[in-house]
Amino acid sequence: MQTEIGSGRETRTETVALIGIALAVMLIHLLTNGRYGFHRDEFQFLSDARHLDWGFVAYPPFTPFVERVGLQLFGVSMVGLRLFSVIAQALAIVVTGLMARELGGGRLAQVTAALAVATSGLPVFEGTEFQYSSFDYLWWVLIAYCVIRLLKTEDPRWWIGIGVFVGVGLMTKYTILFFITGILGGMVLSSARRYLASGWFWGGVAVALVIFAPNFLWQARHGFISADFLRHIHARDVRLGRANGFLKDQFVICANLATAPIWIAGVIHFLRNERYRMLGWMYLIPFALFLVGKGRGYYLAAAYPMLLAMGAVVWERRVAGLTRVWRRVVLGVGFAAMAAYGVFIYAVIVPLAADGPLKQFALKNNGDLREELGWKEMVGLVAGIRDSLPAEQRSNVGVFTANYGEQGALEILGPAYGLPMPISRTNSAWLRGYPTVPPTTLIVLGFSKATAEKMFTDCRPVGRVDNPEGVENEERGGSVFVCGPPRLPWPEFWKEYQAYG
Known part of the structure; x- marks a missing residue:
């Protein structure tokens, strides 16, 4: 009985730590999100929010719908309208820590995974603007969490949760199709293929299709105009060199550079673990598709939280085997490196200063902030x-x-x-x-x-x-x-x- 109480208290403490990290990130964004102006992309969402439909040329309807809610609640307020993106990223931080817990990680693993996401380039950026990728990031993370729960508990009912988030993801950003390909490929290439015979799996598929149906019908009525749009935009991005540096971006934008050993360990251990091998393929298949298809570097960013969760568990276990002195050295160096890169990322991406050298540094190095001016x-x-x-x-x-x-x-x-x-x-x-x-x-x-x-x-x-x-x-x-x-x-x-x- 004492063990159960102690375990419960420890779990609560870990949860509070994760929520604390997420709230700290939220506070930073809320204090700085009103500094400059709206980004050009945000103006497109705001315009479409005033003309709600089941689809738009550039994206599905979820983001303009949420923006419409924001307009009703806050009016044309940068801090208010960006609040939904801030909440989405805070949730992604907490869920990443929870993934580490589900994979067997203790407090160190959970906090490490959460901090890694909280200090990575793309998720930090997603809290500074109202973008469809802000919500897309969260859906990928929640799908990965549901897959971990599915494989851990062997309870096929988790397929319904997966189907819900896949469906909402399809209503948010079409690049989630690459993650869906990874899920299906991961099933076929692992022992999870047994779920192909499960009614719960097909129930999840049905749920996803029902959620996505209104946008699919809109596309059919408009000659699948978004497919033409995406072909055009992809060709433009390749022509302008925006797809260059895909491999580099996996290290410097998608995840905190100092955590590279952690997420690489996560990939390796997923592939080596028979129970969780599906998750390794859920990363590698989209990675290969984006690499060959010349996708932009940030497209894969939402796949890294699950890798960081597993890698953090591996790191925690390795550190536990060290002597006390070496444990302190490794932890000190690891967290210092993560913090240093995190400070750099926040200085570049977040409008921390209203004026002065820090503002000039951000404007010089962040093209998105420059697009908020004028x-x-x-x-x-x-x-x-x-x-x-x-x-x-x-x-x-x-x-x-x-x-x-x-x-x-x-x-x-x-x-x-x-x-x-x-x-x-x-x-x-x-x-x-x-x-x-x-x-x-x-x-x-x-x-x-x-x-x-x-x-x-x-x-x-x-x-x-x-x-x-x-x-x-x-x-x-x-x-x-x-x-x-x-x-x-x-x-x-x-x-x-x-x-x-």
Whole structure:
């Protein structure tokens, strides 16, 4: 009886430690997430959140739906809207520690695994912005947890939980298909293949398909437009070199660099362990697919928590076999290295400082932070140009944007200036079309002079986009034009100039 009570107390202490780590990370994000501005990707989610549907060109509907809830609760608040991403990453930290516990790890293993995720590049980034990858990361982690419970308990009912998170994952980001391939391949290549004959497995498959069905039907009605979008974006990323450095990114972005020996040990021990071998293949199969298919380095980041959990268990057992002196040395060096890399990651990714050298360091090394600057100024510039137009032009003026960041920023921030709904040919904005009564005067931004003149009549430059920090980003230096209508009739123009981005 004493053993059970002691064990229960120890478990509670471990859980409190995991929650404490997660809350500390949450606090850092909540204190810093209002420092700069919205990222261009966040403006796309905000725009789509105002036009809810069962699907969007660039992604499934889950993230815009959550963003819509955030708009209802918090309005246009960076800290409020990003809260859901912060919660998702906090949960991923806790669940990673719980995976280590399920694999036989004690307090050291659980805390090590949780800290490893809390100080890794991609999960830290996911707490700074509202991105579909924030939730995608959590679903991968929860699926891995359910698989560990399935293999540990041999209770096939865990397939229902797996099916739920697979279904929600499919409603969040389509790259989870690679993880699903890893799950199925891991089953076939391990003793878990016996579950192929289980009704619970097929029940989990049915649950996933039912959850995903509304988006699948939306895709069918729209000619599977997202498949065309993904082909285009992948080709663009490969052409621009964004898929380069995949192997390096596994060490420096997907996981804390100092934990490389831990997660590598996790892969090896999963593959050597007959019970848990399926999880080793759940990593290796997506890894191989992304490597051969030239996926971007961060696509695989969500597979590392399960490896860190197993690796932390292995590390705990190895350390336990050392003498007291060597144990302290190994633990001291290990945690110091993890902390040092974690401090570097937070300094680069999180807007820790409102000004000064630390802010300049972050802006220099983090392109995503640079993309958060200048949006209010851009909207103000457009409003000023609108106000400078003659009355007859102001009466029927529209704003035409080149990308979803501009379109989203003008849709979300423009009403404060009385600006009309922007017109965009990019992604789901193209599906929503152009005004029933098209404008006769257009403020056009985001295009080169040659492109603007090719698309529209009577273009003249009237301004240039900048940001108060003077940092280089995608918008800075872009010209703004006042133009007449498109050279083609609007219906033909709309078909000719559809764009993905």
